[in-house]
Amino acid sequence: MSTRPEPLFPLFSGLETLEGIGPKTSLLLAHLGVQAPRDLLFTLPYSGIDRHLQDSVKDAVLPATLTVAVTVGPHRAAPTKSGAYRIHVEDAQTSFQLVFFHARGDFWKRQLPEGSRRIVSGRVEMFDGTAQMVHPDFAVPEAEADTIPSFEPVYPLTGGVTQKLMYKATRAALSRVPEMDEWIDPEQKKQANWPSFSDAVVQAHDPKSLEDLAATAPARERLAYDELLAHQLTLALARASERRKKGRSSKGEGHLRKRVLAALPYKPTGAQTRAIGEITADMATDLRMNRLLQGDVGSGKTLVAFMALLAAVEAGGQGVLMAPTEILARQHLQGLRPLAEDAGVVLEILTGRDKGAERQAKLAALERGDIQILVGTHAVFQETVVFQDLRLAVVDEQHRFGVRQRLELGKKGRLADVLVMTATPIPRSLALAQYGDMDVSVLDEKPPGRQPIRTALISTERIDEVIDRLRAAIAEGRQCYWVCPLVEESEVSDLIAAEARFERLRAALGEGVVGLVHGQMPPADKDAAMAAFQTAQTKVLVATTVIEVGVDVPNASIMVIERAESFGLAQLHQLRGRVGRGTAASTCLLMYQAPLSETGRQRLEVLRETEDGFVIAETDLKMRGTGDLIGTAQSGVPRFRVADLERQAGLMAVAQSDARKLLADDPKLETMRGRSARLLLWLMRQDEAIPLISVG
Structure with missing residues (x-):
């Protein structure tokens, strides 16, 4: 090292x-x-704090921090032990008082003798018609004026x-x-x-x-840039070292993909076709693929991923698709089963719930190569899971996995390619910060037949009207999600909110019509509640944000989000994307608690105006800042001390191209500038990047 x-x-x-x-x-x-x-x-x-010497406190707008030269006048001792000790002073135009509490004996008489000249600096306020400076920050002889900073930094x-x-x-x-x-x-x-x-x-x-x-002041901008450059160098080094990693060429001749495309009731969009082309071209080279597939809700990422998995199978290998939760893994299974049948490919699921003999049988089949495509949760990471020939790993919903897990997964297969999918449209600056080590494919078209979603704002006071609308929709055979607000951090209160809402809707709409799913439920109950909704046994599903990612029920056409102002825009956009998946016209009701703040209203109106996730994400970033946007703790986005991702997106882009250019010109960082760049990596605590520097 x-x-x-x-x-x-x-x-x-x-x-x-x-x-x-x-x-x-x-x-x-x-x-x-x-x-x-x-x-x-x-x-x-x-x-x-501006401490430039002023002529007088006379015309200042108080309260204010002021610095003036004074002649010290008479002292007035405190009437009580904890009372105020006052010193009358005069500047060039007026007089005011210096006030000290808990003054000790003759201390101030010695420090500020009557008749002496002093420069005092501190906060001046009016009190009973008299200007007072309580406990000056500085009180020094005129000869020592330069010990008072003229502009004092505040940390x-x-x-x-x-x-x-x-x-x-x-x-x-x-x-x-x-x-x-x-x-x-x-x-x-x-x-x-x-x-x-x-x-x-x-x-x-x-x-x-x-x-x-200001962030734009040259000194600060330079330091921000240094942080961004170090970060982008690290990502560029990770990217270069990934790319140098020998991969294996997985070239399929396309017979399985042709079968699936022939069976589809629609034609893939131009964006889908382009992304499939980029991914399969990467897979065909003998370098490791490390690609991000970014697409808005409902842009058809799953089909693109499945095509890539089929290419791996055509090349004689296996593929794995990993989801962050059991619910999502099962849903991928449901969505992909029919496609796998069209292709004649063996698709299986493996989650933490597989136990005993059944689990052993699956593991054996996987190791023999009888299972061609595996869908699973992170249980796929375990030591006991061995593939016969893993060619492609697809990771769904990236922000739950950091760079480390991406590398872990790659180790499972000898030289497996990695494709990461995210449904969260990410503003460009964040995409650069989070995924600068990857190549990116973007799905920016919606597949044909997706219905636009009508979005309306409605106050929580009108909840009874909303329940009446639901009753009518259910009578027409439609289904509805009802998302409960995010209560304080504790999951217990989320639970209480969801259960109270469930009880009220059940009372209003009848037994057996309403289901409930929340984070505290045992997995089996959660799946049962989801299954009952997917098969339309229940018509309304009350949920905490468990349903945010990926749940697919085409018959659901109404989404009610309670206390919408407490959610992030990106999250609201994700939730709204759960409807509009079938043929019926869909509605999303954003219920807010009046009165809404001005920014609260602006944020919700953005959702009413547009369904473009990228526009929404940019707005969210401007209005909320990076930290809130993705819950910084688990986001994989670095925390910068000087750089500001929202306002310095342009700087990040320059840093990325500079970092990539520097490494292209000097892969081993051996020139004078290259050696300085190594120093920068150490200085910015990016030392894990050092071992990645090209060794030939």
Whole structure:
């Protein structure tokens, strides 16, 4: 394993090596995500206090932080022990008071003797018609005026950590930045007018005005770019090392695919045909495929994936399709069985529920190669699962799998190709952040026959009208989803909300008409409830967001989403996509709790206006930010300390092309700029990328 370069040692030593930081403070700083001096460099001030010397407090709009030169006047001792000690002072135009609580004896008489000149800086407020500065931040003799920063940076804090401490700690970290050669393309740096790295960190921590705190300020933009470049280099290295991995050529002559296409009642869309072409071309080369298939709800990803799986079978191998949940795996099974029968291919399912002799029989058949296509949950990862010849792994609903699991799955087959499917339209900046290591195919057309969905906003006060509409729809033989709101984090309260709604609808619509499915149910009960709805025994399915991904009931044509304002736009779009799958005109009712906030209304109106998932995802990103959009914890999207994915999507794209170009020109990172880029990877804690650097 390569080791961290020596020039960076001081930045990665313990925090206690910085002056004034002991064991207790370093524990507190850990709450800010600061573990080493290096992290202080990227903990930038988020605001600033203007302490330029003013002539007087007279015409200032109070309250405000002001810095003025004063002559100290008479002192007035506090009337009680905890009362206010007041000092009368005069600036060039008016007088005001300095106020201290818990003042000790003659301390202030010595510090601010009557008749002396001082520069004071602090927050000035009006109190009983008098301007007061309570506990000034600075009170220094005129000769020491330069000890007051003219624009003081304000840092994010945590309990027990003060601004003074952060200021001191960041200066100490800055003094450890080594001289480093440039890793940014010289043309790019010149065009963007960026400072060097060492100048950029100093400037970012020493803003001269509010403009210097903007993301577009050259110093900050440069540091954001450095973060993005390191991240994109890591992805590009992962991509290059995946691509260098010898794959196996899986060329099918197409007889199985022809059978399926002949049996289909419709023609695939242009986008589907294009994606199938891209995927099978990748599979035919002797390099590993690592491709993302991105398509909106109902764009026909499953057919594309099945065609790819058939190509693997035609080449004499096996394929696996993995889904994140049991429900989805079973649904894929139902959807693909008829197609597999058309092709004459053996398709089987394997989930955590297969036990004992039945499981053993499936595993043996898989190892013999009798099962050609396997559908499963992550139970497919287990040691005991052995394929005879796995050629293609398809992973559904990517954001539940990180880069690591993608690599794990690839190991199952000797040199298996990997195709990842996601139904979440991802804004470009996030797609670059999350999947920069992959090649991407996009399905941007809807298959013929998909009905548009009418979307309406309705207040929860009108719930009785909604129930009446359901009654009428059920009488016409239609089915309906009713999604319950996301209650606080606890699953117990989700459950209570769902059960209460279930009881009310059952009372209104009759026994046996309404089913319930939620996250706390045992898997067998969940499947039974889903099956009853799929076979139309129940007409209304009350659900928590368990049904978000992939559930397919063509006869369901109404989707009611309660407290829609508490969901993310992308999630609402996914849920809405559960209807409109059959021939009936479909409706989605977004029920909101009045009064809606302005942004709440804007967000829901976006859904009413468009069914384009990409437009919705971009809007969601602008309105909510990256973290909320995909639940950052499990999203696989990196957390940047300086870069802002929503606002700096363009910067991310430049970083991606720069990273790919640098590696194309210098795959081993051996030139001067290449070696600096290695340093950047260490500096940005992307050291897992180092072993991926081309070794021939």
